[in-house]
Amino acid sequence: MSYVDTSVIVAALDPTDPRSQRARATLEEKGRKIISELVIAELTSVLSRRSGLLSELAGKLGLSKELTELAVILYLLRRFNLEYRALGTRTKVTVFGRMYAPMAVATELSPRLRLKTLDLLHVAYLKLLKEAGEPIHTLVTADKDFKEAEEGLRDAVDVNVRLIE
Amino acid sequence: MGSRVVPVRLDRELLEFVDELVRLGVFSSRSEALRELINFGIEGLKWVPEVVEAVEKLFELEREEGDVPVKLEGALRELLEERGRF
Numbered sequence: 069m070s071y072v073d074t075s076v077i078v079a080a081l082d083p084t085d086p087r088s089q090r091a092r093a094t095l096e097e098k099g100r101k102i103i104s105e106l107v108i109a110e111l112t113s114v115l116s117r118r119s120g121l122l123s124e125l126a127g128k129l130g131l132s133k134e135l136t137e138l139a140v141i142l143y144l145l146r147r148f149n150l151e152y153r154a155l156g157t158r159t160k161v162t163v164f165g166r167m168y169a170p171m172a173v174a175t176e177l178s179p180r181l182r183l184k185t186l187d188l189l190h191v192a193y194l195k196l197l198k199e200a201g202e203p204i205h206t207l208v209t210a211d212k213d214f215k216e217a218e219e220g221l222r223d224a225v226d227v228n229v230r231l232i233e
Numbered sequence: 234m235g236s237r238v239v240p241v242r243l244d245r246e247l248l249e250f251v252d253e254l255v256r257l258g259v260f261s262s263r264s265e266a267l268r269e270l271i272n273f274g275i276e277g278l279k280w281v282p283e284v285v286e287a288v289e290k291l292f293e294l295e296r297e298e299g300d301v302p303v304k305l306e307g308a309l310r311e312l313l314e315e316r317g318r319f
Contacts, residue, residue: 078312081305114308121304128294129287135280139287140303146288147301186316211313 069100069202071194072150073209074110076232080148087210091232094208095148102202103150104193106170110186111141155196169196181220187213195225206230241267 072095079091095101115122115137126136145152160172167175173192174185181188190207198204207214207221208230214221215231222228243251251266260266294302 075309075312078305079309081301081303082307082309083304084306085309087309110312114305114312118305118308125291125302129290131283131287135284136287139284139291142284143288143291144301144303147292147295184316210309211316213316 069102069204070206070208070230071190071197071204071227072101072103072107073190073207073211073214074103074107074114075210076208077107077111077144077148077150078114079210079232081144087232091210094230094232095150101148101150101208102153102197102204103145104190104197105152105154106186106189106193107150108141108152111144112137115140153197153200153202155193155200158196177224180224181217183213183217187211187217190214191221191225194227198225198227208232 076091076094079085079087080095082088085091119133122133122136122140125140126133129136129139131139144150155169158169159166160169162172162175170189170192173195174188177191177195178188181191183191194204194207205227206229207227209215210232212231212233214229218229248263251263251270254260254266255263260269291302
């Protein structure tokens with residue numbers, strides 16, 4: 069089972085990027101592919117700034133731009149068989165007090181991985197999904213920062229990194 | 234429209250809040266409270282069938298156009314640059 073980073077989905081939809089075909093082929097491979105709420109949030113952020121595309125699709129679908137954005141995300145999840153897994157409202161006790169679990173785990177992992185914030189949060193989601201019983205063994209990404217941190221990721225969360233180049 | 238009795242399992246905390254609303258006189262009974270709160274929740278989700286129908290239309294568009302009808306030119310570079318800022 070793989071955890072799919074937002075960058076792979078965006079790459080598959082970006083015909084100007086040389087990784088596009090490889091990203092598409094990766095998403096179309098068989099096998100379970102999991103995403104987190106962070107992937108959905110990043111995708112909505114990317115889409116929300118594609119006003120022309122949203123207007124065009126909204127016209128074709130007869131929907132508002134806001135609902136079109138949600139429909140596009142749902143379509144993409146189904147199109148590429150991406151399974152969204154929720155973490156619920158889990159919190160953890162930290163030295164700072166109670167924290168939403170992904171933030172707490174990101175804070176814990178930060179000194180070991182030294183990743184940028186969003187990358188770190190993806191790893192925190194991945195770790196929590198694994199703890200919730202999802203047998204994730206690979207992080208699929210088009211973000212080379214994960215590859216550079218692969219040794220630490222193997223050590224901290226026991227996953228391999230598959231970089232789409 | 235007839236009504237039916239439906240067994241529902243609720244968290245203790247949720248039920249305590251419902252009972253509090255009944256005690257405060259907002260609703261006359263647990264049954265009325267739950268009925269009204271479900272109606273309220275459904276109102277907020279009335280758009281869901283439209284979105285699900287639109288997903289089917291997007292699959293039709295893909296069949297017509299022969300490709301995924303969502304093109305995000307330049308989006309990967311932007312996404313990776315944004316991540317680089319944090």
